[in-house]
Amino acid sequence: MFARLLQNRLRSGLLTSRLSLNTNTPLIEQCWQCQRQVDRSECQTHCPCEKHIILPVRSELDYFRLFDFSRSFEIDTKQLTRIFRNKMKFLHPDLFTNKSDTEKQHSQDQSSLLNEAYKTLLSPLARAHYLLKLENITLEESPVQLEPDFLMRIMEINEDLVEIISKNEPFPMELTIKMRQEIDDHMKQLSTALNQMDLTKAQEILARLQYFNNINDKLIDLEVKHGII
Ligand SMILES: [Zn+2]
Numbered sequence: 657m658f659a660r661l662l663q664n665r666l667r668s669g670l671l672t673s674r675l676s677l678n679t680n681t682p683l684i685e686q687c688w689q690c691q692r693q694v695d696r697s698e699c700q701t702h703c704p705c706e707k708h709i710i711l712p713v714r715s716e717l718d719y720f721r722l723f724d725f726s727r728s729f730e731i732d733t734k735q736l737t738r739i740f741r742n743k744m745k746f747l748h749p750d751l752f753t754n755k756s757d758t759e760k761q762h763s764q765d766q767s768s769l770l771n772e773a774y775k776t777l778l779s780p781l782a783r784a785h786y787l788l789k790l791e792n793i794t795l796e797e798s799p800v801q802l803e804p805d806f807l808m809r810i811m812e813i814n815e816d817l818v819e820i821i822s823k824n825e826p827f828p829m830e831l832t833i834k835m836r837q838e839i840d841d842h843m844k845q846l847s848t849a850l851n852q853m854d855l856t857k858a859q860e861i862l863a864r865l866q867y868f869n870n871i872n873d874k875l876i877d878l879e880v881k882h883g884i885i
Contacts (some may be wrong), residue, residue: 683716688758697721700745701766710747710762718790719773729787729850730755733778740774780832781869784846784862787846800863810867832875839868 683696688711694703696714700722703709720727723739747770752763776782788794789806813831820828842865849858879885 677772683714685711685713685714687711701743706786708746708754709768710759712762713765713769719776719786722770723777725777727787727790728785729780729784729847731777731783736774736777740770743770776828780781780843780846781862781865784858788855788862790860793855793859794862795866798859800860802860802863806864806867810871813871814874817871817878821874822879828875833867833870834878835875838871839865840866 668695681697682737683770685696686692687694687709689707689709690705692703692705694711696711696717699711699712700717701711703711720729720731723736725731725736744767747767749760749763749765749767750883752760755763776786785795813835816828816831819825842861846858846861846865848853849861876885
């Protein structure tokens with residue numbers, strides 16, 4: 657029963673996403689200062705009037721829209737950083753210290769939203785989670801059942817790591833190389849699954865990646881401890 661519900665949800669998610677990719681619904685509102693009609697899907701932060709008044713946050717605009725990207729796992733992160741810095745030049749609360757309380761508030765809200773969006777899109781894992789969230793799928797609400805063999809392997813690696821750390825054993829180079837290769841492979845698979853809108857598959861890969869990432873964090877700590885990085 658639950659499986660069928662999830663299937664339907666995934667199927668409908670798939671349909672909405674294909675539609676939303678091609679639809680650029682206007683979001684018309686009146687500028688709070690000059691009263692002109694503004695399409696917020698075009699003017700995300702400021703009114704196009706001559707005073708360039710800062711506008712309130714619109715939650716309908718997803719993080720990709722904030723950076724003028726289409727919803728996709730593959731993004732140009734250099735361009736993301738460039739756009740982020742450019743936009744921040746006009747949103748940062750320091751620029752609004754002599755402005756009205758309304759403008760101060762909008763600047764606070766806009767810059768914290770942009771910061772959050774930037775952080776999310778910059779990290780491939782957070783970006784993948786966000787893409788799934790836009791399709792109403794979260795790993796918390798619809799957990800993935802991974803096969804026992806995989807979970808057993810992860811458990812063994814974690815046990816090995818505990819031993820390496822507690823007994824001060826040499827750095828596990830072979831494991832590190834293998835783990836990073838697996839992360840790379842899974843990232844490629846994740847990208848393909850998301851491009852093909854195979855959300856069930858993407859969800860499963862993401863669940864595995866979380867385990868690998870967790871191990872990789874421990875390996876990074878060990879690299880620091882052993883003076884490797
Ligand atoms: Zn205006």
